[in-house]
Amino acid sequence: MTEVLIAGGAVMGASVAFWLTRLDPALRVTVVEQDPTYATCSTALSAAGIRSQFTNEINVAISRFGIEFIRDFTRWTGPQGGVPDLGLRENGYLFLTQTETGAVQLESLAAMQRSLGAATEVLDRAGLAARFPWMQLDDIVAGAFGPRDEGFFDNMGLLSGLKNAARAAGAVWVTDRVTGFERDGDRILAAHLEKGGRRPADVFVNCAGPRAAGLMRSMGLDLPVEPRKRTIFVVDAPEARHPDAPLIIDPSGIWMRPEHGQWLAATVPATDGPCDEDDFVPQSELWEDHVWPALYARAEGFGAARVIREWAGHYAYNTLDQNAILGRNPQVPNLYHANGFSGHGLQQAPAVGRGIAEQIVHGDWMTLDLSPLGVQRVLDGQPFAEAAIV
DSSP: OOEEEEEOOSHHHHHHHHHHHHHOTTSEEEEEESOTTOTTSTTTTSOOEEOSOOSSHHHHHHHHHHHHHHHTHHHHHOGGGOOOOOOOBOOOEEEEESSHHHHHHHHHHHHHHHHTTOOOEEEEHHHHHHHOTTSOOTTOOEEEEOOSSOEEOOHHHHHHHHHHHHHHTTOEEEESOEEEEEEETTEEEEEEETTTEEEEOSEEEEOOGGGHHHHHHTTTOOOOEEEEEEEEEEEEOTTOOOTTOOEEEOTTSEEEEEETTEEEEEEOOTTOOOOOTTOOOOOTHHIIIIIHHHHHHHOGGGGGOEEEEEEEEEEEEETTTSSOEEEEETTEEEEEEEEOOTTOHHHHHHHHHHHHHHHHHHSSOOSSOOGGGBTHHHHHTOOOOOOOOO
């Protein structure tokens, strides 16, 4: 009987396990996850969004399946998933631009996205003002808006449902940490667990998120993935209650979206770079220095805004091209990757988990060709860039 060991049991590992048990119930699937509370995993600390507005076609197609999966979650997971609904709110995403060149680019991208089934529309300043009258738009030329199939959902519900359904089908979760892989030539023989020692298997999947590169270093191999810290602020703005607002990507570099009568807001630090794997201390200074001024400039109602909570999570940041690294590793063909998502892994988990399982069970991508995101481009040093990183 073939045994598959998955390193990392948050949403990506749970999705791979879910699809493996569906495609081949005879497989023995073991998921090794160090923290069953998921307190610091990227899944739990994300902004829990999904969008079709990406700059290359494969990411659009991945999210097209993702929204189908999220919207009809109970049909996919069945009663074993134990999560009746993911609370999808289709508020949309809104990408704003201050230039005519940017508006042309948005139009071109929207046409590509619509050709794949998305509903992206580009609004000029007047169109934006009519739809979002509370926004200050004097500096804005246009915005790309997704009026359906984009929004926010229950991130931990997605993880729980996938995990519950996979376990009901026979997958086993082990509370431990994979510290490295034992390699003999072009094959991995075993994973080494922090508490459980040597764990042999036939197939291994790296779903270790921001820690993925460390597992590769244990074999003398490289992976261009590093943890990058992102601080999210929960903002109370009593004069700016707009529960139907989209997630807004502002030219200033911040994003903002409504959340239960309040707002979530964040930005990319000016000195963005790798952080320690255990550093989850919020960068509180970003609020006064960058986030609040940008909020205030975009809507007058944010003059009375205050931070009521903050947290920091990690992106598994692909330094090559900010795109996922997926599938079989040509250097060690019994190793598969689901790494380097650079902030959009949660929404990509349904399609990516399915694809990895297809490669393991059938030997190739089946329902969606994910080869543009394959490992070979990384080995060749050939970027396949995604520009719409939020």
